[in-house]
Amino acid sequence: MLANDAIKIESLSKTFGTYQAVTDVSLTIHKGEVFGLLGPNGAGKTTILRMMTTLLKPSHGTITIFGHDTQKQPRQVRALFGLTGQYASVDEDITAWENLMIFSRLNGLSRSEAKQRSTALLQEFSLVASADKAVAAYSGGMRRRLDLAVSLISQPPLIFLDEPTTGLDPRTRNQMWATIRQLVAKGSTIVLTTQYLAEADELADRIAVIDHGKLIQVGTPAALKAAVGGSTLKTQLQSVNQIPAAVKLMTQTLHVEATADKSIITAKLGNPNQVTNVLNRLSQHNIPIVNIAVQSPSMDDVFFALTSGKN
Amino acid sequence: MEIIAKPTHLMANTATMAYRNILKTIHNPERLMDVLIQPILFTVMFGYLFGGAIAGGVAAYLPTIVPGILIQTMLSAASGSGSQIREDLDSGVFDRFKSLPMAHIAPLAGQLFADILRLTIATVVAFATGFAMGWRPAGGFGWVLAAGGLAIFTGWAMSWLFALLGLLAKSATMVQSFAMMTMMILSFLSNAFIPLKTLPHWLLTVAQINPITHVITAMRAMLNQGLWTQQAWLVIIFGVAIVLIFAPLTILAYNKPN
Ligand SMILES: Nc1ncnc2c1ncn2[C@@H]1O[C@H](COP(=O)(O)OP(=O)(O)O)[C@@H](O)[C@H]1O
Ligand SMILES: [Mg+2]
Numbered sequence: 222m223l224a225n226d227a228i229k230i231e232s233l234s235k236t237f238g239t240y241q242a243v244t245d246v247s248l249t250i251h252k253g254e255v256f257g258l259l260g261p262n263g264a265g266k267t268t269i270l271r272m273m274t275t276l277l278k279p280s281h282g283t284i285t286i287f288g289h290d291t292q293k294q295p296r297q298v299r300a301l302f303g304l305t306g307q308y309a310s311v312d313e314d315i316t317a318w319e320n321l322m323i324f325s326r327l328n329g330l331s332r333s334e335a336k337q338r339s340t341a342l343l344q345e346f347s348l349v350a351s352a353d354k355a356v357a358a359y360s361g362g363m364r365r366r367l368d369l370a371v372s373l374i375s376q377p378p379l380i381f382l383d384e385p386t387t388g389l390d391p392r393t394r395n396q397m398w399a400t401i402r403q404l405v406a407k408g409s410t411i412v413l414t415t416q417y418l419a420e421a422d423e424l425a426d427r428i429a430v431i432d433h434g435k436l437i438q439v440g441t442p443a444a445l446k447a448a449v450g451g452s453t454l455k456t457q458l459q460s461v462n463q464i465p466a467a468v469k470l471m472t473q474t475l476h477v478e479a480t481a482d483k484s485i486i487t488a489k490l491g492n493p494n495q496v497t498n499v500l501n502r503l504s505q506h507n508i509p510i511v512n513i514a515v516q517s518p519s520m521d522d523v524f525f526a527l528t529s530g531k532n
Numbered sequence: 533m534e535i536i537a538k539p540t541h542l543m544a545n546t547a548t549m550a551y552r553n554i555l556k557t558i559h560n561p562e563r564l565m566d567v568l569i570q571p572i573l574f575t576v577m578f579g580y581l582f583g584g585a586i587a588g589g590v591a592a593y594l595p596t597i598v599p600g601i602l603i604q605t606m607l608s609a610a611s612g613s614g615s616q617i618r619e620d621l622d623s624g625v626f627d628r629f630k631s632l633p634m635a636h637i638a639p640l641a642g643q644l645f646a647d648i649l650r651l652t653i654a655t656v657v658a659f660a661t662g663f664a665m666g667w668r669p670a671g672g673f674g675w676v677l678a679a680g681g682l683a684i685f686t687g688w689a690m691s692w693l694f695a696l697l698g699l700l701a702k703s704a705t706m707v708q709s710f711a712m713m714t715m716m717i718l719s720f721l722s723n724a725f726i727p728l729k730t731l732p733h734w735l736l737t738v739a740q741i742n743p744i745t746h747v748i749t750a751m752r753a754m755l756n757q758g759l760w761t762q763q764a765w766l767v768i769i770f771g772v773a774i775v776l777i778f779a780p781l782t783i784l785a786y787n788k789p790n
Binding site for chain 2: 271274275296297299300304306308310311312313314315316319323324326327328329355371
């Protein structure tokens with residue numbers, strides 16, 4: 222293990238009964254990076270995270286966190302990370318303040334240290350106004366913020382976030398992203414899981430794509446997107462009669478093959494600026510359009526591109 | 533090897549977890565419903581319904597049912613702890629407890645210590661209801677305290693049993709329905725509400741084997757006669773045995789790697 226490594230996973234597998242949830246995953250996560258585990262629902266992200274956080278015993282393989290083996294030295298390992306689980310891991314029945322105090326005490330802080338830390342975290346996560354309300358009355362966003370605040374009590378060098386924005390509205394999701402970026406700025410190492418390429422792209426320095434418990438590919442967001450081949454242009458025409466002409470025109474303009482399905486023409490888009498050319502050419506030839514859209518590669522596209530030819 | 537938690541560490545963690553349980557109860561007082569309502573309801577209902585038929589009057593019946601209903605309440609309070617443990621395990625919070633560098637057993641221990649408070653409340657309510665209805669135990673106040681202590685001890689020993697059930701069961705609902713059945717069978721097939729001599733022979737045998745009968749007999753001797761009987765020793769020995777057998781099993785089930 223290099224001094225620069227935060228986590229080293231070697232040949233990790235997990236079987237539930239006869240079901241193989243994780244198969245032979247090996248990964249290295251560097252100190253100070255944001256590492257994204259990207260995969261669809263049921264891919265095995267949570268299972269991998271639970272093994273890293275000592276909650277689940279690997280069926281095979283080892284995980285080393287800052288030089289400590291998760292199975293041989295779970296206690297030392299537990300002192301090094303904060304975990305925000307996929308499902309709210311705070312106590313619903315009690316208040317935010319009580320949650321922070323209890324988890325501070327369980328993290329080994331003295332009563333006065335716990336008070337200080339809880340006050341600071343309530344402020345940092347804008348929860349002061351609702352500190353004395355039972356968490357059950359919180360909105361999804363507030364709950365996630367509290368959840369994250371609780372994981373940061375011991376100021377751990379490593380933070381695990383399992384689907385930190387799933388189920389949040391766009392505004393709250395952006396707030397969560399901003400909060401995560403602040404953690405990064407402070408130098409923490411962050412491992413997060415997500416089902417959305419856009420989110421991994423937004424936050425992660427490197428991404429591991431997981432599907433059916435297998436590691437498909439590791440790389441920077443740019444490298445993954447390159448593998449998928451950029452965005453797609455979708456154009457809907459007013460008149461179906463003009464489709465053959467339009468397909469020909471777009472194939473010429475974009476230098477890739479355009480295809481038509483019903484009244485929608487689809488073509489790969491290497492550079493978004495080419496949209497202007499397409500629009501100009503269509504209007505020059507009097508081909509009116511109803512709708513035009515540039516689509517980023519979806520999760521499906523990524524999986525299709527990365528898994529085709531491998532499985 | 534995993535470092536064993538220092539005892540001070542374990543005690544502090546357990547105290548924090550017990551505090552958490554008490555906070556949960558303060559925020560959701562309905563968690564106390566079973567230990568508050570049940571003894572009042574049963575004592576009033578059974579007292580006025582059956583008092584005349586069984587003992588010739590409410591006052592004469594109270595020395596029989598006050599200890600009976602108290603032990604019945606202990607049973608349901610103990611089983612309540614089993615379903616709370618199951619509920620807790622199924623919530624995301626438990627993952628956090630397990631991922632903290634704290635004494636592993638503290639969440640369980642905290643629950644079982646907080647239970648003592650529930651059991652104490654149940655005991656006070658059961659005795660107070662009887663007292664309000666005219667029950668004046670002949671043994672005097674000292675023996676009331678001692679009998680209350682014995683009841684709480686019995687309830688606490690049983691809560692280890694239900695904790696194990698909570699850990700092994702699939703859902704909190706399953707624990708609840710099983711607990712309800714156990715409570716009904718154990719309390720009604722005992723001397724809690726009736727003099728045993730009226731029972732047919734086979735049922736008498738069942739009731740005499742039922743450990744609840746022995747606890748209640750021991751308590752009646754304390755409350756009504758001020759006597760510490762051999763049966764009281766038996767209850768203590770039996771309770772200690774339950775804890776000695778089930779505490780390690782419960783801890784084993786709790787620490788089972790998944
Ligand atoms: N405790 C378990 N017992 C049996 N199967 C499980 C268990 N946990 C997860 N699985 C299965 O393993 C697979 C991966 O699950 P998970 O890691 O939760 O996926 P993700 O987090 O990527 O959505 C799923 O098919 C899930 O049903
Ligand atoms: Mg998951």
